[in-house]
Amino acid sequence: MTRATDALWAGESTWFCCGPSWGPCGSAGGGACGDCRADGNHAAWPHLSESCWELTRPDLCGEHDLPRRGCGSVLTVSHQCTAAAVTVTISDCGPRTHEFCGEGVCCDGVCLTNRVLDLTPAAFAAIGSLDSGVLPVVITE
């Protein structure tokens, strides 16, 4: 488990595309909640619903008891090693944590493991660089 003190959870965040977009993302759609947009501060959460949990299975990576949060829930996502933060609205199910068990990302000598959040390009770019692909994040409510 990688839950940090006073945080809802902590781990690795990737980014994904949704909503009207270009290229391969053009077929992404609005996500499980229907309103996800690449230019909005949105996120995908692995425990959006029970059916979502069956797809993401963070428990298979040791991420037990990840709380359930539904469409429209608001989270604050902070970069582990900077003060950069962004407020996001949950609008999709993801990431598929179990497909990348044990993957970690480090900064300042601290490593956070397992994909526990997907951010839209707008949200990810608010706290990091899109070409990094992954960021260590702390999630609060």
Added chain:
Amino acid sequence: MVSPTSRPDTAPPRRLGRRGFLGSAALGGATIVGASSLGALDADAAFAARGPALDPAVTGVFVAGRIGAVRGTLLYVAGGSGATHHVRLTNATSVWKARPTTADAVEVGDGLYARGVPMPDGSVAADAVWVNIVNLRTEIRGLRRSRIHLVHHHRELVGHTGPETAARYAGGALTPDLGRLRIGQRAQVLGAWRPGDGSVDVIRVTVGH
């Protein structure tokens, strides 16, 4: 498509606000002298230091869309909602198109994500632009010497590999060795889309266990 981004507001900026710097650069069109005193001008470096990397007094914006025209340093970007946004590149703008590059690499028809600061004339002075960048959850369907055949959202996708392509296996370090990729693996592909044929230049492919 423009949306506000959020910033922490609990700590004072430790240096000249990057957004103010960008705004000055955009309004003045000036050559930036002594930029190194502000830190390296790339997207990663903007977040490298502890504390707010951007001036928290200014709300940032994010633009996503296709580039319809390039006029000097001004990009005309068609957003998904049909609106056209004006993104201004400055001497301080970091540009990524498969790799860190310069504004000369930006072309009509490219897809774009831009982070920046709103200007009084309605344009966005860009802090960073990512051109044609994609980060896709895929499945590997075929492997060739310089190509990976992928499926993304039930659609076939060709990924071009080259000397700059790196792989990450099961949480390990990045390696240029693509020989451990296997058909049927789920793979996260960070790359650059080619508008001409819809394929992708693979920059990094990550697979799990």
